[in-house]
Amino acid sequence: MHKSNGTCRMVFVFPTLGIAIKIPIIQIRLFFKRLYKILKSDTPSRHIYQEIILKWYNRASIKKLLFQGICENLHEYFFYLFFKKRFPIQPTYFSFFGLCNVVKAGKPISLSEIEFTSWRKKIFDIVGRDIEEDNHNFECPENFTRHGNDLFFLDYGSEKTRNFLLSHGKKFFGFFNDVGA
Numbered sequence: 001m002h003k004s005n006g007t008c009r010m011v012f013v014f015p016t017l018g019i020a021i022k023i024p025i026i027q028i029r030l031f032f033k034r035l036y037k038i039l040k041s042d043t044p045s046r047h048i049y050q051e052i053i054l055k056w057y058n059r060a061s062i063k064k065l066l067f068q069g070i071c072e073n074l075h076e077y078f079f080y081l082f083f084k085k086r087f088p089i090q091p092t093y094f095s096f097f098g099l100c101n102v103v104k105a106g107k108p109i110s111l112s113e114i115e116f117t118s119w120r121k122k123i124f125d126i127v128g129r130d131i132e133e134d135n136h137n138f139e140c141p142e143n144f145t146r147h148g149n150d151l152f153f154l155d156y157g158s159e160k161t162r163n164f165l166l167s168h169g170k171k172f173f174g175f176f177n178d179v180g181a
Helices: 028-040 045-054 062-083 113-138 159-179
Strands: 002-005 009-014 019-024 092-095 101-104 144-147 150-153
Touching: 009 062, 019 062, 028 062, 062 092, 062 101, 062 159, 113 159, 150 159
Parallel strands: none
Antiparallel strands: 002 009, 009 019, 019 101, 092 101, 144 150
């Protein structure tokens, strides 16, 4: 078994079973610390509402601390169900309400520094500056695996990643799966 942590999910890989399990990281301690700070402040209730409800993308938002990993698990599962024939994305077999996803295990590709520079240039040549919408996932070769000669995406739970795939996925994977990385 191998374990790795992302920003909002933990992944346990079981190579002998051929599966990986993605579990959300729910930051309860930080949630209560943040909630206490907000409620203790002398700010009006409108400000509290904005902090709790509206600031989803703020790294320290309460919603993000509790629900981002669950949402990404659910999004990844449904995205696979709807788009598995359109994009080469790693199969998500099952999701238990976003609390646990069972996915096909894949060995992340690894590149040398020279190969990585070439990888980044290829991606930029394919999609241009739009790659900056989701730098983390698409500039990191470890988020991809290979099945034969085809490149498959391992982590597609975030909204930015899904939007990028919907806009550029066909062109992106078409290039890598026709030419190879």
